[in-house]
Amino acid sequence: MARAVAILKRRENVAPGHYLLELSCPEIARSAEPGQFVHLRVGDGTDPLLRRPFSVMLTRPSAGEVQVLVRTVGRGTELIADHEVGTRYDLLGPLGHGWRLPEATENVMLVAGGVGVAPLIFLADHLRTAEPKPYVRAIFGGATEDALACWTEFASRCEEFTAVTEDGTAGETGMATDVLASEIERDRPDRVYACGPDAMLVVVAGICRQAEVAMQASMEQWMGCGVGACLGCAIPAAGGGYVRVCTEGPVFAAEEIDWERMTPR
Amino acid sequence: MARAVAILKRRENVAPGHYLLELSCPEIARSAEPGQFVHLRVGDGTDPLLRRPFSVMLTRPSAGEVQVLVRTVGRGTELIADHEVGTRYDLLGPLGHGWRLPEATENVMLVAGGVGVAPLIFLADHLRTAEPKPYVRAIFGGATEDALACWTEFASRCEEFTAVTEDGTAGETGMATDVLASEIERDRPDRVYACGPDAMLVVVAGICRQAEVAMQASMEQWMGCGVGACLGCAIPAAGGGYVRVCTEGPVFAAEEIDWERMTPR
Amino acid sequence: MTGSSPDLSVEIAGIRMKNPVMSASGTLGYGTEYEPYLDLSALGAMVTKAVTLEPREGNRPPRVRETPAGMLNAIGLQNPGAEAFIEEKLPEMRRFGVPVIANISGRSIEEFATLAEMLSVEGVDGLEVNISCPNVEEEGMYFGVDCELTGELTAAVVAATELPVIVKLSPNVTDICAIARAATEAGADALSLVNTLVGMSIDVEARRPHLGNITGGLSGPAIRPVAVRMVWEVAREVDIPIIGMGGIMAAGHALEFILAGATAVAVGTANFVEPATMQQVIDGLASYCRRHGVSRITELVGALEID
Amino acid sequence: MTGSSPDLSVEIAGIRMKNPVMSASGTLGYGTEYEPYLDLSALGAMVTKAVTLEPREGNRPPRVRETPAGMLNAIGLQNPGAEAFIEEKLPEMRRFGVPVIANISGRSIEEFATLAEMLSVEGVDGLEVNISCPNVEEEGMYFGVDCELTGELTAAVVAATELPVIVKLSPNVTDICAIARAATEAGADALSLVNTLVGMSIDVEARRPHLGNITGGLSGPAIRPVAVRMVWEVAREVDIPIIGMGGIMAAGHALEFILAGATAVAVGTANFVEPATMQQVIDGLASYCRRHGVSRITELVGALEID
Ligand SMILES: Cc1cc2nc3c(=O)[nH]c(=O)nc-3n(C[C@H](O)[C@H](O)[C@H](O)COP(=O)(O)OP(=O)(O)OC[C@H]3O[C@@H](n4cnc5c(N)ncnc54)[C@H](O)[C@@H]3O)c2cc1C
Ligand SMILES: Cc1cc2nc3c(=O)[nH]c(=O)nc-3n(C[C@H](O)[C@H](O)[C@H](O)COP(=O)(O)OP(=O)(O)OC[C@H]3O[C@@H](n4cnc5c(N)ncnc54)[C@H](O)[C@@H]3O)c2cc1C
Ligand SMILES: Cc1cc2nc3c(=O)[nH]c(=O)nc-3n(C[C@H](O)[C@H](O)[C@H](O)COP(=O)(O)O)c2cc1C
Ligand SMILES: Cc1cc2nc3c(=O)[nH]c(=O)nc-3n(C[C@H](O)[C@H](O)[C@H](O)COP(=O)(O)O)c2cc1C
Ligand code: FES
Numbered sequence A, B: 001m002a003r004a005v006a007i008l009k010r011r012e013n014v015a016p017g018h019y020l021l022e023l024s025c026p027e028i029a030r031s032a033e034p035g036q037f038v039h040l041r042v043g044d045g046t047d048p049l050l051r052r053p054f055s056v057m058l059t060r061p062s063a064g065e066v067q068v069l070v071r072t073v074g075r076g077t078e079l080i081a082d083h084e085v086g087t088r089y090d091l092l093g094p095l096g097h098g099w100r101l102p103e104a105t106e107n108v109m110l111v112a113g114g115v116g117v118a119p120l121i122f123l124a125d126h127l128r129t130a131e132p133k134p135y136v137r138a139i140f141g142g143a144t145e146d147a148l149a150c151w152t153e154f155a156s157r158c159e160e161f162t163a164v165t166e167d168g169t170a171g172e173t174g175m176a177t178d179v180l181a182s183e184i185e186r187d188r189p190d191r192v193y194a195c196g197p198d199a200m201l202v203v204v205a206g207i208c209r210q211a212e213v214a215m216q217a218s219m220e221q222w223m224g225c226g227v228g229a230c231l232g233c234a235i236p237a238a239g240g241g242y243v244r245v246c247t248e249g250p251v252f253a254a255e256e257i258d259w260e261r262m263t264p265r
Numbered sequence C, D: 001m002t003g004s005s006p007d008l009s010v011e012i013a014g015i016r017m018k019n020p021v022m023s024a025s026g027t028l029g030y031g032t033e034y035e036p037y038l039d040l041s042a043l044g045a046m047v048t049k050a051v052t053l054e055p056r057e058g059n060r061p062p063r064v065r066e067t068p069a070g071m072l073n074a075i076g077l078q079n080p081g082a083e084a085f086i087e088e089k090l091p092e093m094r095r096f097g098v099p100v101i102a103n104i105s106g107r108s109i110e111e112f113a114t115l116a117e118m119l120s121v122e123g124v125d126g127l128e129v130n131i132s133c134p135n136v137e138e139e140g141m142y143f144g145v146d147c148e149l150t151g152e153l154t155a156a157v158v159a160a161t162e163l164p165v166i167v168k169l170s171p172n173v174t175d176i177c178a179i180a181r182a183a184t185e186a187g188a189d190a191l192s193l194v195n196t197l198v199g200m201s202i203d204v205e206a207r208r209p210h211l212g213n214i215t216g217g218l219s220g221p222a223i224r225p226v227a228v229r230m231v232w233e234v235a236r237e238v239d240i241p242i243i244g245m246g247g248i249m250a251a252g253h254a255l256e257f258i259l260a261g262a263t264a265v266a267v268g269t270a271n272f273v274e275p276a277t278m279q280q281v282i283d284g285l286a287s288y289c290r291r292h293g294v295s296r297i298t299e300l301v302g303a304l305e306i307d
């Protein structure tokens, strides 16, 4: 947890509205753990004003390199999409608590929705070299093919991989959560790791509770400080009150969250 | 008076804190008259928010080219100083009323202070091809050599040229206004054209009134709209009330302005 | 317009507008200044710069200054006065064939009433009573922050004219709803909100205020959250139409005001930044309606969902 | 510090600070969160997040949202309560060796008084009375917009503690000077202004407010002109020291407040943007003083030149 300067080495438009940033940032590359994020300042003015949080997708410590996958949804991400190679970013990180790793021999399931794939790619990459190695299955869902950015990076790091789109433009047709349910039927995993839209995570949490499968989820919330000071990134905690996505999270055990109150209005 | 898109073809750091922009903008190149300005939007966001006014320094109608000299004084100009070749600017112009040209055979004096040289270079360039040609003398003053950006472009377009700096780092030592006074002594011009800091213009106006030399000045004021609608760019008018720099000006005959009230607080 | 295009027309106190987008007072001059950049005949309505009884010189310069995502202005109601307005400016504004609303500002209730009478002429479609101009001492501000005075002033203007009376409120108050109620109960046909927030900025090198008037009115995107909040609060208190304004730069911003309860919106500072803003907002509203299957823009007024 | 360095020290109601730069309540957590990014021992003082009698869960999410050059927040006074604060948080904050000012927020005058008593402990150097937190209904807001209540509340707190009492004013009022006078006459030792402006923003696609609390407090550069204006107005009305805040991102902004009449300044939202802001402001103030031959920063307080 410190501040760092990252220099944009490469920017690739990996899918419509999705940009893969290759950043040179030795500190983060060395210290980031799967599931952690960086809080990045876009520009040096007031538009945008606040930093923007992005999960670390991959690191190459030896090369001092960090990869981040950015989906354009507004002002900040659209500016990033236009940045030239050589752009310098001021960022805070690595921030938050990442995935708690499985017992070695476990059979784990990774469930990604859209750009939520980023922290799961990092996890899958990490698990590849775990000793002895857990068996890793993955489900990657999106509205259309366009939402499955970096799916090869994801698939190539898992033993089994299922892509699913709502419109059937890629992989199976349907929702990631449907696939999860049938996969649990077929071969119950010991643990589920999920990241994606709240709506998806709520359903995944429901399925896992039912099937009594341990689950961790990487959550999102609009952020102020990113370091635990402003209490802006609160989400409902199990048993009442709130937890901070930036500090207690972004990765939480399913039991820590009040999924009832998480349900999108 | 219309809107145009200008594309940055070349950006040269002609002096410390001074940038010469070569813009491709056929409409402005064709229609701009000496003393007119363009109202340029820096970026497409809210930082900065308002457009920034800049005088046209030179045009090459055939090439559809416009030159602007920018001195960095704040947010907008500093952003401009960093813009890459190829940057597209949205601008309004040419705006305002330019220099009223002299009777052909006149003996005219151009007095420039710092970046105020821009509209006078355009005027000098214009007078070069006037038929029959007026005799053009010029004085270019600044605090130091660094403030005499584009002096060669200026000098090369005048019959006589005197540079003057307060610290003597270039040309004579002193103020442009001192040189003007002695030049009027030596050989009284029929008309003086001046652009520079308010403090300088006030003194020039005083000298010209004394010596009964006709004078025109290009004035500055913070602007809102740039087109006459907001009444934001007011400066004191002779006989009371105010005139709009963006519409009645930026070039005014000395008699139109209340130099008393112009005197910097 | 094809059959499928949504109906953007709205009515504010009897003033029919083909769309809800108007110019904010003091930001479009008298229209002509923007002719080269914008088809003014496409607007829902045009609002004039404040008109006063006598001509006004306005404040000493500098009069405008940029601030973060906003600007301060202290123009000081510079205008040629009611007579000159009617003779010289009004005919110019009529040319565009859209409703013209005269923004009036007076020093006393009597002056407001006299102005209202004078401006009740052919070609003026409504009056916007500027009880909140923050730039001239002892004037607008004085009325707009007090319920009683707001009521008296409104009643006096309503009595002096047959025209629809729109009262423009100041955001520089503790309880905007109380002022809104006072104006409504006194007979206002509609409300405009908000005017500018009183602000100030300083040149720290010179140790002087940037504005010749020391303080000025803050406008632009910076104040939008405050303006939207006030429209939302007032819309739930009164049942006369509201014209919302404050930092509108795009259709999405206009929609914030409409969803919060505004029947129409006005664009001010954005005109200086992008002269085509009002056209862009009109087009953006139409496409939003299409995208969301909204056949009448009026369906969106106050349609904010709260649980 | 070399002999030639300017003296940045100031005193606010007996609280000695080595420089005029403090953290704004609720934006620096309890300090520890920022340890990796900033040397907190360099600050003039630290102000806590609001402390309430009982623990508070805070408001439903989302709680923050960016707006043009600003942000809306509706945290809702989430805090562990006075006891836990004193036992767990205060010792942490003491470690940095700078004055700690506790920001207190209550539901009733009694609760404020009780809080003031409870927090009058070793290690708390002053109390900032938050009569203006705009996020919790029937609370802060309720006091801060009324002169009488502000007076009563201030008097009650002053009577309940030996500590310096700083009253933090709400900008959401018609007459900030009246409130300032009320607090001063009731015995306040200093004033903090401003708290956040009440604002709101809307997700037009979802037709819902961005914040779970619907409205929130607007902070950041967007509000700076309003904050500077209020400090300037109040500084000419009262003779107790003022802590100025609202959109300070750099030394130049802090100087606007100081020239307008603030003895000290607080940095809030900027901490989220750039954790080193407070250090940068301190350094910038020193170099400004050198550049302008100012030997004591206090010489600049209220040094704005008006003619
Ligand atoms: C811990 C964490 C990790 C994240 N990792 C990634 C990532 O790896 N890749 C990626 O593309 N995005 C990621 N996000 C989301 C990303 O931070 C937002 O999309 C981004 O901040 C939007 O900025 P903007 O200026 O483009 O959008 P804005 O203009 O600020 O807002 C546009 C829309 O984006 C959405 N949005 C804005 N901020 C957030 C936020 N903090 N969380 C969720 N939605 C938001 C809202 O719907 C908003 O209406 C992450 C968010 C969090 C909290
Ligand atoms: C008609 C006209 C023609 C101009 N021509 C030129 C030109 O050819 N080259 C050039 O470099 N500059 C020119 N200027 C000045 C130029 O517009 C300002 O320097 C510029 O707008 C500053 O923008 P900024 O964002 O960098 O500064 P800001 O951050 O906005 O302000 C920084 C400082 O710049 C000064 N400033 C800001 N706006 C203006 C303004 N409109 N007029 C005068 N001073 C201002 C103020 O002292 C301010 O404190 C002209 C101004 C006018 C009115
Ligand atoms: C330069 C300028 C002049 C203005 N003049 C007036 C005026 O004469 N009368 C009035 O009621 N409001 C006046 N206003 C306020 C605007 O009409 C509008 O209420 C305010 O600017 C908020 O809208 P905006 O943020 O879109 O600019 C003026 C605003 C600006 C920026
Ligand atoms: C996230 C956040 C939380 C805040 N919490 C408090 C608080 O608990 N008590 C209080 O008096 N002010 C609180 N404030 C207001 C700030 O202390 C400050 O008055 C205001 O934000 C203006 O300063 P700024 O623009 O520098 O942020 C909070 C502000 C923010 C942004
Ligand atoms: S973003 Fe500030 S506490 Fe999490």
Ligand code: FES
Pocket: B222, B223, B224, B225, B226, B227, B228, B229, B230, B231, B232, B233, B234, B244, B245, B246, B247
């Ligand atoms: S800048 Fe608006 S009238 Fe001149």
